[in-house]
Each structure stands twice: as C-alpha cells, then as structure tokens.
C-alpha cells in the first residue's frame with residue numbers, strides 16, 4: 176500500500192521505550208495500522224448492517240480515518256497520539272451487541288489480513304475490551320432511571 180502522508184504521521188511517542196518494545200514484539204507500526212484502518216473501514220462502509228450507521232454520522236471519511244490511526248497508535252502502541260472521547264461519540268448510536276459482534280468479526284478478519292499473528296492478537300484483544308465497555312455505556316445511557324435506581 177502506498178504511504179499516504181495525510182494519515183501517516185511519523186511515530187512520536189510519549190513513551191518511546193514502551194512503544195519500541197511493543198513494536199518489536201507485535202510487528203505493529205504506523206504502516207500496518209494505517210492499512211488495518213483503511214481496509215477495515217472499507218469493509219464497514221460496504222456492510223449492510225454497519226454501513227448505514229456510519230453513513231448517517233460520517234460524510235468526510237479522511238479525518239475519521241486519520242483519527243482512527245491516531246486512536247490505534249495510542250491504544251496498541253502507547254504513543255499517546257489520540258485525544259478524543261469515544262464514549263461520547265458512541266452514546267445514542269442506534270446499535271445493539273449484534274452490531275458490535277459484526278464490527279468485531281470484520282476487525283478480526285482485517286487484523287489477520289494486515290498484521291502478524293502477534294500483532295493481530297494484540298489489537299483484537301484491545302478491540303474486544305473496548306467494544307464491551309462501549310456497549311455497556313450505550314446500554315446504560317438508554318436506561319438512566321433504572322441504573323440510577325440500582
């Protein structure tokens with residue numbers, strides 16, 4: 176895949192030694208993460224279940240893809256590059272756990288295609304954890320009264 180400077184800033188980590196160790200163990204780097212993000216969202220956009228949910232909220236995809244490379248750089252390689260609020264962004268989305276299962280299915284498939292086995296295991300484990308916590312947040316936001324009472 177050709178390098179796209181818009182979504183491939185050089186690696187500037189706030190924890191360089193940690194990042195270097197993770198990169199060595201997992202084979203992950205910015206090029207692989209950018210390939211993962213590009214390929215994954217191409218599948219998401221074409222997916223009958225997930226595509227419409229994203230189309231409703233995202234019209235300009237380049238900034239979203241760049242943000243997602245920053246996100247994965249932070250989550251997977253500890254670079255500290257992402258400063259956003261995923262929980263706020265997902266609150267109120269019309270999704271159930273079935274949507275998250277499909278999201279994870281496409282993510283696992285794409286990670287296997289773009290990363291080494293160790294790199295794929297590393298990102299998938301984190302995606303599964305974040306998906307579970309986003310889902311809990313969405314469910315809680317749907318039933319504030321019940322949660323306040325319990």
Ligand code: HEM
Nearest residue numbers: 228229232242246259260261264270274275278302305306
């Ligand atoms: C059912 C599954 C999911 C759906 C339908 C979904 C949908 C979306 C949408 C529509 C946005 C754009 C929100 C906006 O800017 O208005 C978004 C942003 C984002 N999503 Fe998801 N998402 C899902 C799962 C996940 C998971 C599992 C992760 C993490 C592993 C994730 C990470 C993010 C991040 C980091 C952003 C950017 C937030 C920001 O603006 O800083 N999403 N998602």
